[in-house]
Amino acid sequence: MKKLCEKILTILISIFVVSSLLLSAVLYSAIYYMEIHTEELAARDAVDQLVDVILQLEEANQKAKELFVEDYLNRMSFISYLVEDCLEADLAISDAQWAEILERYQNMTNVVSYIRNIPTQLSRILFAVDAQTGEVIGVSRNNVQTMEMENRLERLRDRMDTPGVEWINGQEYLVVVEECGPYLLGFASEMGELQNRSVQYALFGMISIVIVLLIVTMIVYYSIKRYILRDLTMITEGIERFVSGDRQVEFPQAYSQEMNVLCRNLRLLIETVDNSSSRLTLLVEQLGMKVEVYEYNSELDQCYFSRNAFEMLGVSEAEAAAMAKEAYEAGCEPESVKHLRSGRVVRVHRVRNGATLFGFLYDITEEYEKEHQLRTQLQHAQGESQRDSLTGLYNRKYLEDAVTDYVNKHRDPKGVLISIDMDNFKKINDTEGHLEGDRVLLQFARLLESSFRACDVKARMGGDEFAVFLPGEVSEQALRQKLERLIRDCRICLAEKYETHGLSISVGAVFLDRENADYKMLYQLSDAAMYTAKNNGKDSLQIG
Template sequence: MKKKISLSIVWTMVASSVLMLFAFFTAISWRQEVLQIRYLEEYIDQVLVTAQALANKHYDRKEYEFKLEQTIQFMPTRTNTLIFAIDATDGRMLGLSANNEQRVELQEGQTDAQRLQELKGLLDGEVHKLKINKKNACIIVAEKSGIIFGVCVDSDEEWTSTLFYLVLMGSMLLVGTVAVIVVLIYRMNRSVIQDVVSLKEGIDQFLSGQREVHFSANGTPEMAQIAQSMNKMVNTYDQKSERTSQIISMMGNRVAVFEYLEDLHQVFYSRNMPGMFEMTPQQWEERLMSQIQEQEFNLNVDSGDTHSQRHITESGRVVELQYTFSGNSCFGIAQDVSEQYENHKQLSEKLKQATEQAERDALTGLYNRQKSTLWINQWIEGQKKEGTMLLMDLDNFKRVNDEKGHPEGDLVLQITAKVLEESFGEEDVKARLGGDEFIVFMPYILSDEELQKKLNAFMDNCYKHLEPYYRNQQLSVSIGVAFVNDEIHNFDELYQCADAAMYAAKRQGKNRYYINEENNVCKGNTCNMCKGNCMRRRRLFND
């Protein structure tokens, strides 16, 4: 215990030292970079002032270049600083500071023209980082009187000195940290750690089953208060343990019971409890404690409230666990309800099957007229007034029954239902209204392009699956499309619009669809000019 606490202190101090060292390194690095930029900016300003002074003396070009070379050569610089001047027209080197490397190469083997071009790209008044003479360097360049002046500093050399400084400071910080750790551990050991170890030993004895345990601590008032609280917890356990024993003796073996004491984070249970869950005692304890830790048991509910959980064992048995709370304790009773659960399951399954049979068409498995009518009415009565109905039937379906027989006709209906399932989504309502009449209700509105694409794909899919009947019995599909709007109040009104559209599709020659954009319910074979602007009249009668 002492070792763990000491190690935690050591690691805390070490982590703090590392963070401090990192922060220090970051600050020094930032400061070094700022100073380097300032150094280069001041140096280039000095060089430009010197160049301007020479230009003011009105030398001829040749004499000016000679004076410039002499001036730059004898300018005082540090060993890691290089000053140079290059002709801005032909890239010739006009001058280099004397106590530095006597070349300026930005790229290995580059010509004067290539170097000049690259330097011109740096004429923005900013400090740039790049390789110069195969070394990391910072450079600033400026142009004056047709000459490019540059000052660069060897970054590697600068960082070497900085790194030495950081290592020195880090060593001093490490020595100081070690000293603080030693003093802190010594003081903690005298005032806290001994009491902590004593309390832990008492807790271990208590949890191992010993009842005569007394906690004491003399280091600090806080530790003494903790010891007093632990003694109260022992007394609480004695009272709860007696109550649990009484419950078990009253219930016998017909049911299983348990008690959880939050103060001790301990659980006590009757012997038959693990077997009821088909677990070992250790497995059952681990499961219950895991549920408590994951808050599947809400320990913050009102005292006296009863709650229940249902568990399925590996063999399929159903165990219902009911539990209630009293103060900081939880009491639970487990009962095997497998038989009742199985009876309820069978009843629910039969009810589900009966409901399915009442809602589904027996031949195709699609919804029947009653179910689809109910669903669409409920949708239209809702707040969202949108939706699309596709009403379709099979052209010349009677020929299939007459020539191939009714079993073959039933097969065609089943194939059509399958194509509907494949062509439309799960959210779309697909139903057989009777005979060879089907509907699809999409609870949304598609764009004209999307709707036509879906309709064409469906009709192609029908032909693909029913091709022999298309060829031999001239089978086809005619579809009428209508839309839910504010004027549609129920299934029947929407159906009338879709039916009129399907009639128009058949009148145009069958094997096609008609989109009733106006929700027109007219089925007349002649036009009575009932509307001034009638799309149906234009399409069917070319008027």
């Protein structure tokens, strides 16, 4: 659950960072375009005011100029009269001088002087340009008095309809232009300053957003941890305790109603699962005596047994659970017979349903013992009969008669006699009992029956020794392949004993020909070959 908390915190931090970056980018863009729009409106207002003032100024100047010129001329005539009469000096003013004086006055009251006397911020420029030539007539006094632009007149006329960005004196400016008589009046605002202001506002806004998002993130994480993760941790720990074997699991009151419903359902589920043993016991009581049942659930890793199952198996609860789990994982056959250490014989019938394995245990000890007694009695009654009473294979006497009869009937007899001895078989009898040993002998006898032809004579010589006679000509290569397959199939058929006790077979074989056309000699040679294989490490074959 700690890892889950870390993952949730990581996700929240990621969302916080991404949201901060996105909101910061959106905020900067919004502020930047807002600044441009605001500056554009301010520029239009400034140019409109400038146009109005210049139009009023032109009208006022025209009236004032008429009065001033007339008064100015009267005064100069009077001064000239006084000077000529009183000072007897010739101070007549020529027409060119009068024109220069008038022009100097007009320059003092025209558009150029007005614009040049307007104070502005260093990042803003008010300017007037000749509408015909594009010559710069005037620039506000706080700014550089030049306007270096490519195609100045053309570019400024383009900005009369649509304000936009232009390069002036090597820098980008937002330019707004309006035509006023013979002039193009304009306002230019430095883009760098707009960007700096946008960054400052965006930075302030971003810090505010980060603080708000951080507070929201911490509140969300705390709420999730307190009202969800706490309950999930409690539920997970309870389930883990139940899976580990603790039957006294309790789920305390949760914060949310949904979690309370989940806890209640889990309690009902645990009670249902925990009552599995009682249900199995009730089922067994209905089936009758000498039957026990178990249930293994691999997903929960839990095993439930009926009441007397442990007594029947002669093991503890932990050992019984381990046996059931091993049977599930190994995928054992649906039905098998178990010879227990206690001496009991139990037939196990298994039914697998998805992740659950059901096992039905039948105590057949009495039946098995009766069968064994009947088999022994039958063997004594038959005496020297042809069949081995335990395995159903032919016995030693029959094999000897069959080989001798075959040799006598053929002038050039061909065939193979195979001797087989089971390695480490005594360990099974000593540790698991003779009943389990008999079961292993029966399994191996069935393997021999399925591994050789119907015409081949398969015999149990006694104890854990077997022999097979193959009449007819057989190549050495074919014989070796058959015996290797027999050894391999034995490992698979008796895999459990092979792993626990090292059970295997040593095989010796000898070919029948004219030189050894005698049963006793043939058997001695095959037996010697078998012991050679055993001395070479067991679980192998030797062809003599």
